[in-house]
Amino acid sequence: MIRPATSADRTAIRDLHLASWRDSYGAELSADYLRDTLPAAMDEKWSARTFGAPELTLVAYTDTEMTGFACALTDRDPPLIDNLHVRPELRGGGTGGKLLAAMKVALREAGFVRAYLTVLESNPRALAFYLAQGGVDEGPVDDIMVGHVVKARRIGFDLCS
Known part of the structure; x- marks a missing residue:
């Protein structure tokens, strides 16, 4: 089941996000950063989220647990799909594709025609996933990850096709 996130999902999102980054x-x-500093950074990030505009956060659940989440920032056009994470042990099972498809529909229904995300060049599995989901590699970009410049690719999505 995929649905909009609520504040009741905050801790599960934070825990899943932490596990995904560590993996x-x-x-x-x-x-050291992943072990010692990241938990507080994730606490800060997710405690500040409102789960309403300008953010759009979707969560995927089984009957018993959160299996993934996606978050888009809609205060820009095109919106940035800022996060899409699936429990590490469940990757490859279809949750990510379903979350991305649901996010694209939600963004289209909100009036957007395009969206984008950035994916680290050091994460070829994620890059291949986004391209297989209809993303278009729009080229290299410098991104910021915890205050450091990292090499990434900008992946664009046409929400009307």
């Missing part, structure tokens, strides 16, 4: 970003972030 995916070891090439970009130190083990």
